[in-house]
Amino acid sequence: MRVLIATDAWRPQINGVVRSLERMYEAGPAHGVTPQMLTPEGFWQIGLPSYPDIRLALATRRAISKRIAEFKPDHIHIATEGPIGWLTRAVCLAQKRTFTTSYHTRFPQYVAARWPIPESWSYRFLRRFHGPAAGVMVSTATVEAELEQHGFERILRWGRGVDLALFHPRPVSVLDLPRPIFLSVGRVAVEKNLEAFLSLRLPGSKVVVGDGPARADLQRAFPDVTFLGTREGEDLASIYASSDVFVFPSLTDTFGIVLLEAAASGLPVAAFPVQGPSDVFAGSGAAVLDEDLRGAALAALRIPRETCLELASGYSWQSSADQFYGHIFRIAQQARQAQNVTTFATVHAEEGPARERLRA
Template sequence: MRIMIISDAWLPQVNGVVRSITETVRELRGFGHQVALITPLGGETDDGDGFATLPCPTYPDIRLSLFPYRKVAQRLAAFAPHAVHIATEGPLGLAAQRWCRRHGQPFTTAYHTRFPEYIHARTRLPLAISYAWMRRFHNRAQAVMAPTPAIVADLKARGFHNVVLWSRGVDTRLFSPGERERLDTAQPRFLYIGRVAVEKNIEAFLRLELPGSKWVVGEGPQLAELKAKYPEVYFAGVFPQHELARFYRAGDVFVFPSLTDTFGLVLLEAMACGTPVAAYPVAGPLDVVGASGGGVLHQDLRTACLQALTLDRDQVRRVAEGYSWTAATRQFESHLCPRPLGEQEGMAFTPGGGR
């Protein structure tokens, strides 16, 4: 099957959306599917034929494509996909949706990010306004893939249609227990890895009175502010995945203060390295960690941090071993909505026109 995936989030961004897509594409190709991508770079690599972009307001690391419809239509027409998956709600996703609706091509979408809450945290825009727009975008899809049962239930309660579960996985070979010498600071070592931005609620972690030392690994728009405000915290910047595994292993507790993440791949990565999680009992941690023994969830994050120190790292690792990208991608594959077989071959598309 020819599968086209469209995403406004792509390299060099380092986040859960990009990670989920790259791992899913790798698995789909392993299943024998032909997969193509439309991203701000143009394709999977910067081939010089990408889109003109501008930085997203309040978040310059994210690039928004300008007037992308013509190129998006050309690439969709040339590929003639059997199935289309729109991963993000940005300009590329909107352009792809427009083409699909014009040509009668079924498509699926994904709810990766609580954008209404993120926008509210930055601009105070009422949630009702942004959720209305999100419903309009996603309710045109044949299936809306959400990462946890709690998010599926929440979206259904908010009026989203055809919401289905698409879980996530972790590379347990890369993220695995091993030497723990990466962080040469006072123990216990409490660690955060991820985007440094206001919606991640990182200050809830940094202002805690905890023994030992605190580490933040990652970059984002709030980095300079937090470095100035918390000089006692170690800020390490961005690292490739194999180096991240060394950070995870060296941590005594992985602290996840977010209240708005839909899943949190970093939870699985930390647990796969044997490092227990401390988090709030909210969607994401409740589904991924819960009462599994992989971490401690508590309304008092300090309590969660201190109790997590007592957990057995071998048991923490076993929790992560229950997740795989192969199983998650089979789930993704089962939700795709290919064009009826009689219409899949021999079609000539014209961008912006009929068939």
């Protein structure tokens, strides 16, 4: 089976969406799938206003249609609501192709954090985008319930995983800083609510891994914080394992893969009691979720690392890929069956008048 995954989020971006899609691409062959990515690569690009690190493709519907025709996919999955996503959606609708979508970010809240746009307008925009999809994949039950409340239909669960071979405790620390070390990893942007973490009165050290448009301002405002920039692979995993508490101040993430990476590294989590952290850590004892983020960070120091490791062991990218491709296989099969029924009905409708003419 040939599956095309269309996404505006791709390298050189480093975030949970890109990581998830990379994993699905890698898992394709093991599921009998030949995957191909349709990304901004190969198109002229411009920076997203207020966030130049995110590049938007200046593609055309004709160019997208050509890419699709060259690959000849059996199914198309549209991962993001950007230019690539909208153009791919337009081609699918014009060609009467069945497609699925996924919802990764609490887009209405993300937009509201940057511009004075009512959330109801954003949800209307999102319903229009995802409405024609045969299925909308979301990461948690909380996101599913939220979208259902806003009129979304055909919602499917697609969980996330963590690379346990990479993220695990390590005997040696790579951070030579006063302890305890409170860590945050992710995009350094206003919607991540990092200031809520950086402004806390905490002992020891605060460390931020990641980059983004808010980094320069935050570094000036909080000179006592260690900003390490973007880190990946073994380097990132070692930083997780060298810290004492992972602080996740975001109010808008639907899941937060960094939460699983922290837990897999034996790192307890402090966060607000919002969707994402609540879905991941419910009843696990591996996190402290509280409106008092300072109190949560200090309380998390008492959580045994074994509790965090036990939580992380329940997540895998294999099970995530099983869900992702399982939905696609089922929907593609339903589309084929519907097409066969339509073809059968059309043939018989055309044969009726022909038989009547023969009798005459």
